[in-house]
Amino acid sequence: MGWRNMQDFRPMWTVVPVRPVRFDSDCHGFLLACGAGATLWFDPLGHSGTHVGDELDFTVAFPVQQQLKILCGYCLFLSGEHAKNAPGKDNQHFFYLQTRVDF
Numbered sequence: 001m002g003w004r005n006m007q008d009f010r011p012m013w014t015v016v017p018v019r020p021v022r023f024d025s026d027c028h029g030f031l032l033a034c035g036a037g038a039t040l041w042f043d044p045l046g047h048s049g050t051h052v053g054d055e056l057d058f059t060v061a062f063p064v065q066q067q068l069k070i071l072c073g074y075c076l077f078l079s080g081e082h083a084k085n086a087p088g089k090d091n092q093h094f095f096y097l098q099t100r101v102d103f
Helices: none
Strands: 006-009 012-018 021-032 051-065 068-079 092-101
Touching: none
Parallel strands: none
Antiparallel strands: 006 021, 012 021, 021 051, 051 068, 068 092
């Protein structure tokens, strides 16, 4: 998903049950700034609405060293009215594993 013409409303929560392990949870609400645009597909008249979808993210961070962390995550994207009118409209699930270096 591109960020052109997008708004993202994002409350987030963090829990640290045992230092240094950290659990993060985010909830995104993706909306088009204006109804017309080509975020997921081209709808020049804006009849597909402005609600692209919502996303739930869950991440666990494991520090390896002071500046190096391993992150494991799960995301669920729930299609909104705009995305349901585009090709590939199903909800999306994905897992990821990444490394993060802070400097």
